[in-house]
Amino acid sequence: MSCPHCPHCKNIPNSQSSSLGPFEEIALIETEITRLFDLTVKLNKDRVALLRRLNSCRSATRNLPFDVLSLIFQEAVLSIDTSSHPLRLPSKETHLSDHPIILGSVCSQWYYAAQSTPQLWASLDIDICHEKSAPAKLALLDLYLKNVKNVSFSLELSFDTE
Template identity: 30%
Template sequence: MSVQELRARIQKLSSEIELQKKLLNKLERDKCLVQRQLNAVLDPVARLPLEISSEIFLQSLAPIAQPGARHLPMLLLNVCHAWADIALSTPALWAAIDVAFPCSEGFQEVLKIWLRRARNRPLSMSLRGDLEDRSAVAAIIWQPGQQLRNFEICVDTEDDEDGITDVDLFRGMSPGSLPLLETLTIRGVLWRKFYGPSILQLISRAPNLRECSFHEVEPVYLLDFKSEKVVLPNLRRLMFGPCLGKPTSDDDILGCLSLPALEALSVSLRYVSGHELLSFLERSSPPLQELVVGDGSELVRLHDLFHLLPGLTSFEIWGLGPPLMTELFAVLADSPVPPPQLSPLVHPQRPGARYFRFLLENTPSRTFRPS
C-alpha cells in the first residue's frame, strides 16, 4: 500500500476508535443508570418516603456535626446516589456544625456550601479550640448569624504560643445581629481571663435569648457596672456553672444585667456579694422559681431574699454555715406557711460536699417577715 493509502487507513481506524469510545461511554452511563435503578429497588431506605428516610438520617446524627468525609452527614454523600439525593434534600441534616480552630485551609468555602444546604433552617453552631484568628472567627460567626439559634463557644486551650491568657471574642470587631439566638453557652479554662465587654456585646445582640450558661469562665474583667444595664427581656435561665452541681464561674456580669423574665438562676457568689444579688433581684423583679447559691456564707438578709422571690419553689445552697443556717430556720419558722422539710444532701459525685436543697410550698399570698 502507498503512503497515502496507509494514512487514509489510519485515519479511518482512528474514527472508528472514537466512535467505539463514544459508544462505550454511553454503555457505561446506561449501566450506571440501571445500577442506580436496581439499587433503588433493593435499598430499603431508597424505597421509603422522603420524610421517613430523612428522619432516619437525622436520628443517626451527632448533636453537633463535624465537617469531613468521615463524619455524618458528609459520609452519607459517599454511600450511593440515592442516599446523597436524600441527604441533599434534607436541610435539617446541615443545620448544626462543629467548628474546630485552627481551621483547615479552605474551610470558609466548605462552610458556605454547608450553609447553602441548610437553606433557611435555624442553625446550631459550636466553636472550639484556639480562637485567636479573629478574622476567621468573625467571618464564620457572622456569616450565618441571622440563622443562629444555638451557639456554643468552647475555649479549651490554656494559653496561646505567646503566653497570652485573656480571651477577647471579637478583638474590637462588632458582632452582627443574632435575632434567632435562644441558647448561648461559653466554656472556658479556669484562670484564663475573659474580656467582659465582648461577652456583654454578644448577649446584647440576642434579644430573644432564653438560656445562657457559663462554665469555668473565670475571671471576667473590665466590666463597667455604672453604665446602663443590658436588658434581656426573654432570658429564662442563667447559669454560672455548675461544676459537679456547684456553680463555679465568675458571676460579676450579673451586675451589668436586668432580667425581668428570669425563672432559674445558678449563682456562685464568688465575685457578686449577697447585697449585689439582692440589688439585681430588686432591679429585675424576676418571676424566679429556681435558685442555686454556690457559697451560702456570702448570702445576707435572707428574709429580704425570700420576700423578693414569692414564687420560689426550689432553693439549693452550698457552704451553709451555722449562723446562716440559724437565720434560715428562723425566717422559715416565722413564715405563715409551714416550713418545708430540710435535710442535708450528699452530692453523688462529691461525697464529702454537703449542701441543702429546699422545696418550698408556695402560695400566691405567701410572705416572709423579718425574724
C-alpha cells in the same frame, strides 16, 4: 447484525487490501477509536444507571418516604456523641459535620434525602491550618451553605498548627 467498520462484525478495512493512503487510513483508524471510546462512555453511563436502579430495587429503605428517612437521619446524627468515642474513617477523624456526606454516599435515595434535610447541614467544623486544602474546604463550606437553606448555621473554625 452487520455494520461498516465494526470489530464485532469483522468489517474493519484492512490496510493491505485497502486503496487508502497512509494519512487516510490513520484518519479512519482515529475516527474508529473515537467512536469506540464514545460508545464505551455511553455504555458505562448506561451501566451505572442500571446499577443505581438495581440498588434502589434491592434497598430495604426504598419504601420509606423521604420525610421519614430524613427524620431517621436527623435522629441518628443528633444522637451520636463523638466526644467520648470519635468515629474514624480509614485516614481521618470523622466530625459530626461529616455525616450528611457519609449518609448521602450510600445510595441515590439517601443522597436526595440527605440533600433535602437542612438540619443535617446546620453545623460545620473546618480545620484551616493547611493552605493546600483551602479549595476543598471552601467547596465544603459552599456545599453546607447551599444545603442548610433557612436553618440557622453554626461554623467552627480550627486554627491548630500541630
